[in-house]
Amino acid sequence: MSIGDKVKLRDIPANNRPWLQAYKNLTGRVIDYQVRTDQRPPLFVRISFRNNSGYEDLAAWRVTQA
Numbered sequence: 001m002s003i004g005d006k007v008k009l010r011d012i013p014a015n016n017r018p019w020l021q022a023y024k025n026l027t028g029r030v031i032d033y034q035v036r037t038d039q040r041p042p043l044f045v046r047i048s049f050r051n052n053s054g055y056e057d058l059a060a061w062r063v064t065q066a
Contacts, residue, residue, distance in 0.1 A: 001041070001060065003030055003032065003033065006027050007028055023049050028063075030046070043060055045057075045060050
């Protein structure tokens, strides 16, 4: 994942949490991610879901590219 990529929540049971319900049907944009020194994918990404009015930090395995 890179900054600017469009993402959405994956359809997995782990994403059926009350605090994620507001984002279930939205497409967001990656605005930041955890930089790793071992050349592996980031563990956490920061996603803006609504016109940059706020963001949510999520584990990278919770989202997929839209």
